[in-house]
Amino acid sequence: xxxxxxxxxxxxxxxxxxxxxxxxxxxxxxxxxxxxxxxxxxxxxxxxxxxxxxxxxxxxxxxxxxxxxxxxxxxxxxxxxxxxxxxxxxxxxxxxxxxxxxxxxxxxxxxxxxxxxxxxxxxxxxxxxxxxxxxxxxxxxxxxxxxxxxxxxxxxxxxxxxxxxxxxxxxxxxxxxxxxxxxxxxxxxxxxxxxxxxxxxxxxxxxxxxxxxxxxxxxxxxxxxxxxxxxxxxxxxxxxxxxxxxxxxxxxxxxxxxxxxxxxxxxxxxxxxxxxxxxxxxxxxxxxxxxxxxxxxxxxxxxxxxxxxxxxxxxxxxxxxxxxxxxxxxxxxxxxxxxxxxxxxxxxxxxxxxxxxxxxxxxxxxxxxxxxxxxxxxxxxxxxxxxxxxxxxxxxxxxxxxxxxxx
Ligand SMILES: [Zn+2]
Ligand SMILES: [Zn+2]
Numbered sequence: 001x002x003x004x005x006x007x008x009x010x011x012x013x014x015x016x017x018x019x020x021x022x023x024x025x026x027x028x029x030x031x032x033x034x035x036x037x038x039x040x041x042x043x044x045x046x047x048x049x050x051x052x053x054x055x056x057x058x059x060x061x062x063x064x065x066x067x068x069x070x071x072x073x074x075x076x077x078x079x080x081x082x083x084x085x086x087x088x089x090x091x092x093x094x095x096x097x098x099x100x101x102x103x104x105x106x107x108x109x110x111x112x113x114x115x116x117x118x119x120x121x122x123x124x125x126x127x128x129x130x131x132x133x134x135x136x137x138x139x140x141x142x143x144x145x146x147x148x149x150x151x152x153x154x155x156x157x158x159x160x161x162x163x164x165x166x167x168x169x170x171x172x173x174x175x176x177x178x179x180x181x182x183x184x185x186x187x188x189x190x191x192x193x194x195x196x197x198x199x200x201x202x203x204x205x206x207x208x209x210x211x212x213x214x215x216x217x218x219x220x221x222x223x224x225x226x227x228x229x230x231x232x233x234x235x236x237x238x239x240x241x242x243x244x245x246x247x248x249x250x251x252x253x254x255x256x257x258x259x260x261x262x263x264x265x266x267x268x269x270x271x272x273x274x275x276x277x278x279x280x281x282x283x284x285x286x287x288x289x290x291x292x293x294x295x296x297x298x299x300x301x302x303x304x305x306x307x308x309x310x311x312x313x314x315x316x317x318x319x320x321x322x323x324x325x326x327x328x329x330x331x332x333x334x335x336x337x338x339x340x341x342x343x344x345x346x347x348x349x350x351x352x353x354x355x356x357x358x359x360x361x362x363x364x365x366x367x368x369x370x371x372x373x374x375x376x377x378x379x380x381x382x383x384x385x386x387x388x389x390x391x392x393x394x395x396x397x398x399x400x401x402x403x404x405x406x407x
Contacts, residue, residue: 019083020082020083020084020085020294021082021083021084021085022084022085022086022087022090023071023072023073023084023085023086023087023143023337023339024087025067025070025071025086025087025088025135025143025144025276025277025339026087026088026133026134026135026141026143026277029133029134029135029276029277029278030133030134031102031130031131031132031133031134032102032103032104032105032130032131033104033105033106033128033129033130033131034129034130034131034133034278034279034280036055036057036058036060037060037062038055038058038060039055039057039058039060041055041056041057041058042106042128042129043055043056043057043129044056044129044280044283045280045283045284046147046148046280046281046283046284046285047061048147048148048149048150048151048152049151051063051147051149053278053280053281063275064275064276064278064281065275065276066273066274066275066276067143067144067145067274067275067276067277067339067341068144068272068274070276071086071143071144071276071339073194073337073339074272077194077195077196077238077239077240077335077337078196078236078238079196079335080194080195080196080334080335080336080337081196081334081335082335083294083335083336083338084335084336084337084338085294085337085338085339086143086144086338086339086340087135087143088135088139088141088142088143088144088277088339088340089139089142089143089191089294089338089339089340090135090137090139091139091293091294091295092138092139092140092290092291092292092293093137093138093139099112099113099114099115100112100113100115100132100136101113102121102130102132104123104125104126104128104130106123106126106128107123107125107126107128109123109124109125109126111123111124111130113130113132115132115136115138115140115141115289118287119132119140119141119279119282119287119289120132120279120282120283129280129283131278131279131280132279133277133278133279139290139293139340140289140290141277141279142189142277142290142339142340142341142342143276143277143339143340143341144192144274144275144276144277144339144340144341144342145187145274145275145276145277145278145281145282145341145342146269146270146271146273146274146275146341146342146343146344146369147275147281147344148185148285148344148368149344149368149369150346150366150367150368150369150370150371152183152185152346154371155183155185155346155366155368155371156180156181156183157180158366158371158373159180159183159346159348159364159366159373159375160180161373162364162373162374162375163178163180163348163364163375163377166377169377169379169380170377170378170379170380171352171377171378171379171380172380173352173378174350174352174362174377174378177350178350180348182348183346183347183348183366184285184286184346184347184348184349185284185285185286185344185345185346185347185368186285186286186287186288186344186345186346186347187281187282187285187286187287187288187342187343187344187345188245188247188263188287188288188342188343188344188345189245189246189247189287189288189289189290189340189341189342190243190244190245190246190269190340190341190342190343191243191244191246191290191294191297191301191338191339191340191341192241192242192243192244192271192274192338192339192340192341193239193241193242193243193244193301193336193337193338194238194239194240194241194242194336194337195237195238195239195242195301195302195305195333195335195336196236196237196238196333196334196335196336197236197237197238197239197305197309197331197332197333197334198234198235198236198237198331198332198334199233199234199235199236199237199309199313199329199330199331199332200232200233200234200328200329200330200332201231201232201233201234201309201313201326201328201329201330202230202231202232202233202326202327202328203230203231203324203325203326203327203328204228204229204230204231204324204325204327205228205229205231205317205319205320205322205323205324205325206226206227206228206229206320206321206322206323206324207226207227207229207319207320207321207322208224208225208226208321208322209224209225209226209227210224210225211223211224211225212224224322226322229320231317231320231324233313233316235313237305237308237309237312237331239304239305239308241271241272242301242304242305243267243268243269243271243341243343244297244300244301244304245263245292246290246291246292246297246340247288247289247290247291247292248291248292248296262363262364262365262374262375262376263345263365265372265374266345266365266366266367266370266372266373266374267367267372269343269367269369269370270369270370271341271343273369274341277342281342282342285344287342290340294338298336301336302331302333305331305333306329306331309331310329344368344369345365345366345367345368346365346366346368347363347364347365347366348363348364348365348375349361349362349363350362350363350377350378352378360378362375362376362377362378363375363376364376364377
């Protein structure tokens with residue numbers, strides 16, 4: 001596959017106008033019919049057991065290149081300067097380009113795909129699968145994809161187990177309607193970000209030298225002596241494979257109407273095993289389209305980089321046992337690399353209709369790489385109150401209740 005336009009080993013110098021440099025991640029990709037290299041069939045799908053694509057006709061299996069290697073994304077973060085983006089991470093253009101016409105290369109029919117809802121479609125005349133491997137200029141197709149690894153039967157078991165453990169607290173309607181067979185595989189859109197930043201922090205820290213009790217009137221008080229130090233830290237920070245949600249629906253952490261934070265609890269994903277995007281990996285799964293651009297996501301990524309910085313610096317402050325107060329904190333992002341990815345999740349969702357007519361979206365999610373499972377279930381309030389009373393006496397069941405309520 002020609003890879004000429006891919007970023008060379010040494011990134012080009014940062015441009016003065018801050019224009020992002022683009023890594024072409026769809027070089028050599030073709031629109032239209034996706035065919036088996038051995039027999040030419042178009043019935044191609046992911047074999048979850050092996051992680052390979054498999055021809056449904058002749059059973060030939062193959063895999064797509066690892067994306068990190070193909071696009072040289074594991075290049076030294078320390079040398080990152082400016083803004084580097086995968087071509088699939090470019091801004092989304094809301095326009096008629098969301099409707100694309102494909103000429104079916106099997107029968108010649110012209111098939112229209114709405115990229116808003118689908119990134120794979122079938123020719124309605126010859127039933128061949130049409131693919132959209134090439135990135136359309138609206139950013140609908142990601143740079144890379146992390147294939148499903150956990151099989152559906154396993155996900156169904158995990159979800160049934162999760163719900164089973166909480167059945168006692170579950171709302172009767174939910175219990176009656178629960179059917180683990182309704183589990184769906186979905187690729188969720190994320191941005192994977194590497195950040196090269198320089199941090200400078202300064203402030204004052206206290207180190208305790210003595211502690212003693214004094215008598216004040218009838219009572220005693222605990223006092224201490226401490227030395228006060230000026231503290232400064234300056235270091236480079238390299239953030240590797242930060243994942244940022246790029247669907248505005250899930251960026252919306254409105255806990256009144258949904259339980260979006262669940263997905264964060266089934267992180268992390270082994271994004272380093274992502275492969276070059278190929279729409280054949282989508283067969284049998286649904287996918288969601290990215291609808292947020294770098295402009296919106298950059299502040300989130302930078303805030304996370306600052307949090308990581310503060311967390312990391314704590315290791316060097318053990319001497320200041322009474323704490324450090326920072327007067328100035330500065331995290332300067334010197335370079336960043338963004339690629340868009342589809343990450344695999346098994347979902348069981350449930351729309352709860354509340355008595356006030358409002359709906360609340362509950363779901364149980366399984367990380368389709370690690371099997372990590374978390375979810376929320378609609379609760380049976382009276383049972384919960386009853387149990388809360390018992391818990392005050394017993395106190396041991398509280399963890400279970402917190403898990404059921406806290407998500
Ligand atoms: Zn074949
Ligand atoms: Zn056709």
